[in-house]
Amino acid sequence: MENTVCPWCQTEIVWDEEIGPEETCPYCQNELNGYRTLNVQLGEEDAEEEADWEDEQDEADDTSLWSDEDMRHTLPPSIRTLDKFGESHDLMNYEECVEKILDEQEEVPECPKCRDYMILAGTREIAEQGFVPTKFSALTEPVIKPPFRLNMYVCTGCFHVEENLSEEDRLRMVDHLSQGKA
Template sequence: MEPTVCPWCQSEIVWDEEIGPEETCPHCANELKGYRTLNIALEGEDAEADQEELDEDYEATEEEAVDLQRIWGSENESLSSLRTVDKYGEDHDLFAFEETVEAILDEQDEVPECLHCREYMLHAGTQHVSGEGFQPVNAALIRGPILQPPYELNVYVCPGCFHVQYNLAENDRLRMIKSFIHKKE
């Protein structure tokens, strides 16, 4: 039987000839036969006419309509509520803020995404961990601690929701890799 490509995740699906075609994608669990395209007009004078035309072209079942409302409603609410910086727009020039953020991001070597709102994060600095207040965990497989102080952490701050994240500095990443390799041998 010929392989099929999931329209949602673009994974190739090979059907078992005895069982027959899959109804849902085994990778992303989306319905394979329910793939549809919706065109949504965001602004414009003809928005109502366009929406009526869309409604005529696509008549969702009641179950699909509830699912779409749940997905769109929760996504729009969560993204807008996570972007804390927007509440300061009345008192401050957020356009100038965004321009500055973009310029800073262009200079960074690493640009992680915020885990909360998916904005790109600004490298705010480094934090030195000397060992005071840090209790390392010993892993039996490597016969020692996973991370041995002292080490440096990169500190990132999100310009959208102001959450702070840390990751291990480059030199300490390499030190950790080498210690895992040497301790296991």
């Protein structure tokens, strides 16, 4: 009796010398001759094959449950806006400068759109003019009273802008809500 180890599931297979070796694994049903490989050629041929495949897909789409408009909304566009500036700007220097700025920041949030890091561009003060607080029945006073400051962050990849309360105003809001002035 000889033993063979299946390269797929790592199970030891014992086979009888009279019957001979197994062609397939009795456990996972994969061939025991070894792994199969797939060679992929990249180049002009792929573009032609892809065009042929897209034509076949267009014909198949006539019977599809999803319209082209539905599919357009589910496929995310390229959101890293920075990439389109690569030809006219030195993005290596840009990245180095961004890294230096990020090293100096106390807080380094991630962009909710593209997950790149955001840099603190500055702060904005919100005064009583132009700010209308929301009133809740659970509180006798607004959640936060002006004046307060917002930190403005800009994404280094897609240039999305986010704002959040400054550290002092966060503490002020937490103190106010933890007292629960209802």
